[in-house]
Amino acid sequence: xxxxxxxxxSTLKLRCSLLNRKLASExxxxxxxxxxxxxxxxxxxxxxxxISILGVNLNAKRDRCLTKAWLSFIENSYAPALEKQAx
Numbered sequence: 001x002x003x004x005x006x007x008x009x010s011t012l013k014l015r016c017s018l019l020n021r022k023l024a025s026e027x028x029x030x031x032x033x034x035x036x037x038x039x040x041x042x043x044x045x046x047x048x049x050x051i052s053i054l055g056v057n058l059n060a061k062r063d064r065c066l067t068k069a070w071l072s073f074i075e076n077s078y079a080p081a082l083e084k085q086a087x
Contacts, residue, residue, distance in 0.1 A: 005036050008058045015071060016040070022079045026051065028071075040067070042074060 009032065016028040029041040036059045042052040054070055057063045 002036075005058045008064065009038060012038070012040075012056075012058075012067065019071060019075055022075065024078075024080050026074075026078055028074070040070075 009030075013030050016030055020027055025045055027043055027045050029043060031039040031041065033039075036057055038056050038058065040054045040056060041050060043050050052070075052074075054067065056067050
């Protein structure tokens with residue numbers, strides 16, 4: 001795996017980790033394939049029911065932009081209301 005892909009994957013995992021701190025009963029998980037492809041799972045913590053899933057090609061700018069929008073949507077839709085008011 002190339003250095004650029006590894007850096008993009010590390011950045012993605014960090015962003016998911018930071019977002020997980022804001023989520024109450026949901027969680028983002030990253031599955032790595034060892035290639036430029038990865039899969040993001042958005043699941044309920046209680047029973048691991050999948051809410052949403054996204055396959056990403058880290059080489060494609062289109063996929064990186066889509067991932068950024070998807071994560072922003074999750075943050076704006078699922079973060080507890082109290083945190084939104086405090087910010």
